[in-house]
Amino acid sequence: MNREPKAKSQEPQTSGRSDTGRSERAKRAEGLPFASERLTFLEHLTVERGLSRHTVEAYGRDLEYFAEHCHERGLALPPQIDEDCVVAFGPYLASKRGLQPVSIARALAAARTFLKFLAGEGVLPADPSALVSRPKLWRRLPDVLSQEDAATLCEAPEAEAQAGGRLSWRDRAILELFYASGLRVSELCDLKLADLDFQMGIVRVTGKGSKTRVVPVGRDALETLRRYVALLRPKFAGPKDEDRLFLSRTGRPLDRIAVWALVKRHGRVAGIPGDYSPHTLRHSFATHLLEGGANLRAVQEMLGHANISTTELYTHVDAKRLLAVHAQFHPRG
Known part of the structure; x- marks a missing residue:
């Protein structure tokens, strides 16, 4: 009887503050x-x-x-x-x-x-930056969850479901889709209901530069999405029949700030240490694929990277893991 007010506190109200x-x-x-x-x-x-x-x-x-x-x-x-x-x-x-x-x-x-x-455009007689050297940076290795922590994070909303939380199905669908398909947070927020193809097991994603790509969705993510779309989303969708896939309880599309807060909250509830974000699940998606033997070009295509050198960063993450295994198990490691 008194759970609805509690559910309202789970979703941050950010639009007024960010508009200001x-x-x-x-x-x-x-x-x-x-x-x-x-x-x-x-x-x-x-x-x-x-x-x-x-x-x-x-x-x-x-x-x-x-x-x-x-x-x-x-x-x-x-x-x-x-x-x-x-x-x-x-x-x-x-x-x-x-x-x-x-x-x-x-x-x-x-x-x-x-x-x-x-x-x-002729506004400047010449480009004053043309002869200025570009700074060289060490590329920072992305933060990655272990496979166990990724699974724990995806399953974290189940605790709220058992307590009667209405948003738990939606939240798990979001977490599962992040980890299953490696989407950027803006790509996930922009997804439309029609972008999901349950029969083919894919999602059509519009990424940087308005480029569209097709990404597979795993079995667990598909099952969770089916449950959300069939049983929960219709309760949120208002008379305007909003076509975005992920909605707030008021029927408005979720924004990036709300999704970031959602990921962090469930991570804390699950007791996962460290600083993580939606992009951490994207990094984990790519790294775990490569650890399992996936082709680098295929991972590049799924991530929507224009340049394969960006995807190659994840091979260094895997190399770091291999070095740790070597140090632990090799007699002269």
Whole structure:
């Protein structure tokens, strides 16, 4: 009788806060240099290059940093940007923004792409970043769950199901699909009901650059998804007949923040140590496939990586495991 209020507390209400944050950020961005040029560039990324909304938003945030950096140097017009300004952007991000090397490299790449675009449009006489060397980074090995911990995380919502939690079927379907198909969190949130093919056992995914790929879904994930779609989702779907696969109890599509919170909450309940996220399940999906002998090209296709060098990172994770086995069992390990 009194379980419904408790269930409401399980799902974070984030939309109002994030909308406020976005509006405040937009006002601040408009007051920074190159506002119209930045807007034109972001429209170019969306319309001509077909990048996803999440990718364009990331470019926008990085270019706000660049505009702030230029503002502090007293630069108000694009032609005033010079090579020294580009070189100083990395140290600015580290000292003033406290960003990590990977985030700094991403922001520098965004600024380079922006400046190259302005030069191509004739706004700049030349690209001031063309001769600036790119920072070299050690590639960080992704965090990966053991096969046992991945299974425990996927099964964690069952404890809530036994206590009468209404959302447990949906939550388990999300966790199982992450681990079974290696989706990015934005890809999972954007899935439509029609993207699932239960007969073929596949899901059609629209990834980066609006590229579509087909990914297999394992038996356990399919069974959990069938249960969610048949028994729980119809209770959430409202009169608008929302076509997204995963819905909140109010019938609205789940956003990335809610899904991140969901993964972390069930991980804590399951007692899994460490810092993990939806991407941890994607990393685990790829690593466990390669450990089982899967072909690297097949894993690349399932992950939606444009470059196989990105997928090769997971072979280093497997090599790390092999080194540990060698050290433990070899007489001179």
